Amino acid sequence: MKIIKAATAITLLAISATACGSGGGGEAGESGGKTKVVFSYWGSDARQKLTESAIAAFEKKNPTIDIEGDFSDWDSYYEKLATKSAAGDAPDVMSIEIRGLAEYAGRGTLADLNGKVNTTDLDQDVLKAGQVEGKQFAIPTGVNTFPMIVNKATVEKAGEKVPDDTSWTWDDYIALSQKITEKGDGKVWGTEYNENPAFLQLYAAQRGEQFYKDGKIGLSEQTIKDWWTLLQKIISTKAGPDAAQMLETGTKVDQALLATNASAFGSWWSNQLTALSKGAGQDLDLLRMPKSEGATTAGMFLQPAMYYTISAKTEKADAAQKFVDFLVNDPEAGGILLSDRGMPTNAKVVTAIKDKLTPADQKVLTFIDSIKSELSPITVPPKGAMEMEDILKRATDSVLFGKATADDAAKAFITEANATLTK
Known part of the structure; x- marks a missing residue:
């Protein structure tokens, strides 16, 4: 962006x-x-x-x-x-x-x-x-949420069942996606993914952390590194495509793997469901995001569109x-x-x-109503947040493309982000 x-x-x-x-x-x-x-x-x-x-x-x-x-x-x-x-x-x-x-x-x-x-x-x-x-x-x-979107027909064609979204974990999600890829004959991935800060915000909320706190980054280095490990696991298990392919298809709705029937799962803003469904020519559905082990919340939140x-x-x-x-x-x-x-x-x-x-x-509308009692608070980001998506993307790409270690990239992200937020 x-x-x-x-x-x-x-x-x-x-x-x-x-x-x-x-x-x-x-x-x-x-x-x-x-x-x-x-x-x-x-x-x-x-x-x-x-x-x-x-x-x-x-x-x-x-x-x-x-x-x-x-x-x-x-x-x-x-x-x-x-x-x-x-x-x-x-x-x-x-x-x-x-x-x-x-x-x-x-x-x-x-x-x-x-x-x-x-x-x-x-x-x-x-x-x-x-x-x-x-x-x-x-x-x-109006409001959006950032759910997991699923093509149930693709899941079922692979002989699998759509999970219970109130209890599934990231490990469940990756294992299921891996199975779907294996049965996709090279034409369908289990999942696509993206580097949207909303994804990291939600993942951090499952650990009780805020993306922003007191005008600065509220994320721990460990949580950022664990999020990157999650993305790397999706790639290494072939649950989803490598970083190069996602760089091509992971930013525009009309190019999304979900919209071209090349993926069973993917995370997009909820107001993009109509466009994704139209592109796929099939019904798509919304699920809560998977949870980290031991998490009491999926970290879902509403955000003004x-x-x-x-x-x-x-x-x-x-x-x-x-x-x-x-x-x-x-x-x-x-x-x-x-x-x-x-x-x-x-x-x-x-x-x-x-x-x-x-x-x-x-x-x-039905999905938003179903999660209202579970939502994390909406937080207005501090000054400088306009640049955060680009800063996070640079750090994430450096890890996924093997140009930096997760330790170095996490430190660099927090340093650059905080410097931007305090300008």
Whole structure:
């Protein structure tokens, strides 16, 4: 994933001094008697079409407001956002993700939305994940979880049974995946895997450790090394492919082994289940992640898929707030966007759109309900977390490709990560 590089982070430092909003005052920026609100977001062509439909629905209900969508692909989104902000052209409404919340809030870029957007019907625990130092800088668009996804048909074709996900261990998972690979005639792997920090966060939670603690890395070197040992065991037992193949297929949903029927298991965000199922042309299901021996929890957690935020410098705050309120509270918006930005946390919206959800999304909704009593708390990462995925990937690849020992790589990861977090 593209992250904010050092130069871009420096650019962010200038935001509070230079940004002056997205054009004119009060409910300024009016054209033809209408207030124009710029809304920045990233995603696929499909997301763009859904968003444009939601914008049209909002404008129909609010004929004095024009929403101008400022769409980017993921790779260029944050660099573009930082540049616009530093140039005094910050979008009025901005999409950001959890890794960037503390960064943007800390630079004075975001408005405190407490009491500005109706949050009564939103999941209050999830809502807290939009807070930094007690201020509500962000409204979650919806939630995801990071489960194990399984193609039951592939498991059963190999003559095996889908495990009980309330009790299976990492050893059970690897042994089962190895058997499936052996019976796959060289066409099917037991599992694919990835290096997403969510995977390590979950694995660490099983050991009672947090990814972040007191603004720094909360992981022990031993837990990081044991996680790498787990990945190495998947490779060495041929439960899954080697690091080179996963480097090619492990980052994009449409290239996922699950999406091409070349794997029985794999871990992806829950809102990717529909795309994976569509690619496979088969039903896929969600399971809790396996546990470490002796663990009392699978470490599952909910995370905002992304947030809606409003520029602290906007001079069109009322119109921007109405738009955000519409996106998270209006069943019409929910019926258009569905689970594209995560499963809605507004219970009334979920009830209204339930029948419109795809079969895969229905499974996600049921799965999230089934694990709610087991969830680890949502933690907003500290400033600098935008770079964490790249730092972790470099360290992980150095181990999996045999370029560094686990001891050296773990020390290097913690040192580099903490240096980034304390900038």
